[in-house]
Amino acid sequence: MNLNINFNRHIRKLIVGIAAFLLSLNAFSQNDTVYTVTGDRIVGEIISMKLGVLTFDTDYADKEFQIEWLEVEGLVSSRFFVFYTLDGRRLIGNIKYVEGSERIVRVHTFSASISVSLYEIVEIKPVESKFKDRIKVLLDAGYSFTKSNSTHQLSISANANYQTEKWLWEADYNKVGTYQEQIDASTRTSGGSNFNYFLKGKMFVFAGMEFLSNSEQKLDLRRTAKTGIGYYIFRTNRWYLGTGAGIARSFEKFGGDAPVSDRNFEGMGVIDLNAYDIGDLNLKAKFNLYPGLTAKGIRVNSEFSMKYDLPLEFYVKLSFIHDFDSDPAIDVSKSDFVFQTSIGWEWD
Template sequence: MFRLWHMVLLLFIAVSLTLETNAQKKDTLLFFNGQVLIGDIKAGFLGKLTIDEVDLGIIQVKMYKIKTIQSSGRFKIETQDKRTYYGVMQPGPKNGWVNILQDNSEVFAVSILNLNTIIAIEKGFFPRLEGNLAAGFSYTKSNSLGQLNFSFNVKYAGERFGHQLSLATIGSLDSSKYSRDREDGSLFTSYDLNTSTWFLSIGLNYQRNLELSIASRFQEFFGGGNKIIVRKYWQLRLMSGLTINQERSTSGTSTNELFELPLIFRFNFFKYHSPNIQINTVQSFYYSLSQKGRVRFDNNINFSWELIRRFYLTFNPYSNFDNQPPEGDSNFDFGVAINISYRF
């Protein structure tokens, strides 16, 4: 059954991607110091804007330095007061402001510092991709020795659809044998409703955790959420719905579909003034509908500090709790990963 859900999710994402257009147009940024950048604005989020400059390539700039913006293509623009606009950006009534010319010809003047999220609608597929690749050293409860970890994350933002793919693994090498101690993978899709804060979501997760006797867990998520708080440099989202799990223990025992009620908090904080730091966390609570009294909790926090352009030092503590693991005595796992990551 879960394979059918996986196929439905992949088909859902493929259909959503075909709804996006592929026009290529140029945008212009004018800064307070007189510098001008010309290219394709890829995205903007919590105080930082990414542009593919015609000569310099991909550049990330801080919005508080921008004097005016002139865009040729259409954008989806969300402000800190949770308003959503669709249209082009033009120089505003004063420095540090933009006029948003909507599709219905209405014009709204907005401070650039009040722009929370900017999504290019007419820039094609690859210009909208954003992600990072990381590798480093980790410590886990199950292994007092150090371990190696690798992770990959990529995001795609469309007019109403958003997709995120995340992969992470922690393993240890002992006597020339590699042990896959912990693995996480997720494919998440959201769809913004006509309101400015509500969205629908669907996701597929994979977990492996030898400390909790989980050889594999496949999880399908169906639900929605709300952007509870949107501020200049941080954002808080809440999601809930229904999850369906299929588990296999380290002894080979498999379960039928297990149903859970989830409550998921996603928090993002960005500070682009010196020092350049970012904090992202996902806190997930699960209450079982199939197994009486079973509750689970997954905690993941990621701290990033920019060392040089595009390279970050990341500190990633995590923990997992399950009061009824498939087998074994351990119901709690924790660890920390320290990585050097490259963002593209």
């Protein structure tokens, strides 16, 4: 009898201990503090800061809420984060607000205590970020129909990227098709995958593969493998401008009455612009230049897009894509372009 009583007491003590441990874990996770420029002090959990917005979670709110980064005066957290700065540094440590200063914090790394202005910090990520916190997916589609000539136009695109402290992987797919009765369909399909590895400072190396098929130019397939080195000229909370140079190996297969295939080595130059803190508006522009090395001619791929965020993670997007080849292997148009309007959904 006494053995049963003692056993039950031990079980109750164990349950109480586990409950206390879980409560302490919850209290620890909700131990970050945000100071705002209006004098408010908010206690909760820092989720991340990117694209000029701090995402924060509290016990008293049903869901995470967001604060404009310029509205944040200071942060305090004993947890470890990765802090990305304007000058390309990646600081790993916890953070403490220097009260009485204007947006100055101290990042305590493993080896030093570093004073940093919040104006210099462009991104914050928890060290313990899980897979779902690192991946971003965008899906969008557009459709139009013209009754007079029974013309259907359909566009589908998808983009996914996954980023850690040291590297970034990105993949995209885009297809546009025009279909009309008794006329051959006109289609353009493109996509690819790219991998960036971040070096010290603002430099990174990249490698990737892209493909394109375009019935307008009788291009059954163009496959391009590329590698090179890049550099962020600017990288702030509001926008970044990157550039790069490298080498590419292309394979082309043209259809038509006399099919032709070709392989070439090409140089490569890249300019990449992204402006993401214009209210709910996001602007992107990218230019890829491929001068021939083993054959004459030059290719230029350019893309411009404008995305406007809607409630519930939906968005509308306008995009313009242009392809130019100064010396195509067969007698076809040297250039082609696509203009798309679509509505999409983002998982971030």
